[in-house]
Amino acid sequence: MFVNEIKIENFRNISFMGLFPDKGINVIYGENGQGKTNILEAIWLFTGCKSFRTSKDSELIKFNSENAKISVEFESKLRKNTASVFIEKNRQAFLNGVQLTSPRELIGKYYSVIFSPVHLSLIKDGPLNRRKFIDAAISQIDETYAKKLMYYNHLINQKNALLKNTAEDASLLNTFDIWDEKIAESGAAVIKCRIDYLKMLEEIASDIYSGISDKKENMKIIYAGSFGFESESTDCIRENFLKNLRKNRSNDLYLKNTTCGPHRDDIEILIKDISARKFGSQGQQRSASLALKFGEAEIIKRIKGEEPVILLDDVLSELDLTRQNFILNKIKNKQVFITCCEKETVSRLCTGKVYKIENGNEVK
Ligand SMILES: Nc1ncnc2c1ncn2[C@@H]1O[C@H](COP(=O)(O)OP(=O)(O)O)[C@@H](O)[C@H]1O
Ligand SMILES: [Mg+2]
Incomplete structure (x- = not known):
């Protein structure tokens, strides 16, 4: 193009x-x-x-x-x-x-794929930038993803507003079950897209990474969810998400914030099976960022031709x-x-x- x-x-x-x-x-x-x-x-x-x-x-x-x-x-x-x-x-x-x-x-x-100094610190930054990276990357190849994500964020904002208002109006508590079900369903769809994308990205980026590192090191990408799930089916993710929303409810009410879900998830990059964020050298972190970004470009080419x-x-x-x-x-x-x-x-x-x-x- x-x-x-x-x-x-x-x-x-x-x-x-x-x-x-x-x-x-x-x-x-x-x-x-x-x-x-x-x-x-x-x-x-x-x-x-x-x-x-x-x-x-x-x-x-x-x-x-x-x-x-x-x-x-x-x-x-x-x-x-x-x-x-x-x-x-x-x-x-x-x-x-x-x-x-x-x-x-x-x-x-x-x-297009944009690569700027912000992306060079993709590995060592906080989770927000990694979520932004993956959300932008998926949005370009899947028109429906941005809509899914926007809907999910909308639900979370509504729920957080309710969490803040229950102190004055306890009757709002009755609506939480319905909100949580909607959030779990919409959030599971987001997580599923991210996991599928990361599988593709891992295959391509690890190849690119071993190219930069002279085949001496391997790289893995893991979806670090804010709650666990036994299998990667959308249903299983949804059930576990719902379970966790319910389990966290009193804590979320106290914090006035929804503390688990895709808006809190992260991506963990492993180099030689060790966290690159925690233990990687600056060189390893930069090479991994390059691999992720050029992986993004390669996925566009493969999927969209x-x-x-x-x-x-x-x-x-x-x-x-x-x-x-x-x-x-x-x-x-x-x-x-x-x-x-x-x-x-x-x-x-x-x-x-x-x-x-x-x-x-x-x-x-
Ligand atoms: N809406 C705007 N209207 C006019 N000037 C702007 C606007 N937004 C940014 N700028 C100017 O653009 C310049 C920055 O441009 P940028 O492309 O980031 O520079 P660089 O060449 O360093 O990449 C600054 O001088 C800034 O004041
Ligand atoms: Mg500039």
């Missing part, structure tokens, strides 16, 4: 920019705060997902402008497409001239030469946008186009 043309208007610090990217490597360089990541963010929005930096669409509009617009021509195996994303109060998307009911309808039409557009935001300069070379090897035959501060970091390997960005403009 390739982006042939991109036009950006009143987006972040960019008033207007038009680019005709290379089908291989595109280097975007310039000093800090000039608008490099903004370009990647604009390209990312065609995944149909929210920005990787903010959930508030209005932040994307250039200060003092009323709206922002980004248009692309992209080429998938099947056809050339034009798409645009228009941002006013929220995002609206158009594909081949037709307005979509939601930008999410772009999912399955265009694919399209190479995702790769967005590498400021990561190369953070890595040693071996890992840099590993990345540059992995991105062959893909379209890539790489941002960096020094042109030299990538120019030695770059055969594509180079864009210099200053104050939201491309300078020749």
Whole structure:
């Protein structure tokens, strides 16, 4: 999959920019705060997902402008497409001239994988970032997943509000059984999707990891649930989830929070059968993060038959030469946008186009 043309208007610090990217490597360089990541963010929005930096669409509009617009021509195996994303109060998307009911309808039409310094610390960070990673990865290949997750989060918010209000209105307690059943059913569906995804990811990422580590080490991925289940069937997960919601009820009432469920789950990465988060070296943790991210790209390719557009935001300069070379090897035959501060970091390997960005403009 390739982006042939991109036009950006009143987006972040960019008033207007038009680019005709290379089908291989595109280097975007310039000093800090000039608008490099903004370009990647604009390209990312065609995944149909929210920005990787903010959930508030209005932040994307250039200060003092009323709206922002980004248009692309992209080429998938099947056809050339034009798409645009228009941002006013929220995002609206158009594909081949037709307005979509939601930008999410772009999912399955265009694919990207973003890799930024946040992802380099994926292994050692708290569970929230690992959940975000896996949720975003599944959302791109399964249009129904984001809906499942949103519904689950909605139920949890409602339940937590009830937990807070029971002190004043004890009759609310009677409604808990019904809420818990809904939560267990919807949460089990979320967990099932995550477990299935992680199985695929483990197979691919462990291969990639052993490639980076010179076949010396193995990597495993485990779904670290906030409650246990004997089998991975959706029914079994649901039953155990319900059991735990009931068991935790008095504690949850005391804490005014639902303390188990997919919103509390984690992913554990093992290297040589030991927790990489707790015991891994920085090098092992970074290699594992790379393996997860390139695993995400490989899954898109296998399942959807399209190479995702790769967005590498400021990561190369953070890595040693071996890992840099590993990345540059992995991105062959893909379209890539790489941002960096020094042109030299990538120019030695770059055969594509180079864009210099200053104050939201491309300078020749
Ligand atoms: N909505 C906005 N309107 C105008 N400028 C913005 C907006 N959001 C961010 N910026 C500006 O964009 C710049 C950061 O751009 P960014 O792409 O993150 O820089 P970098 O080149 O370091 O990747 C900052 O100068 C910031 O003030
Ligand atoms: Mg940046």
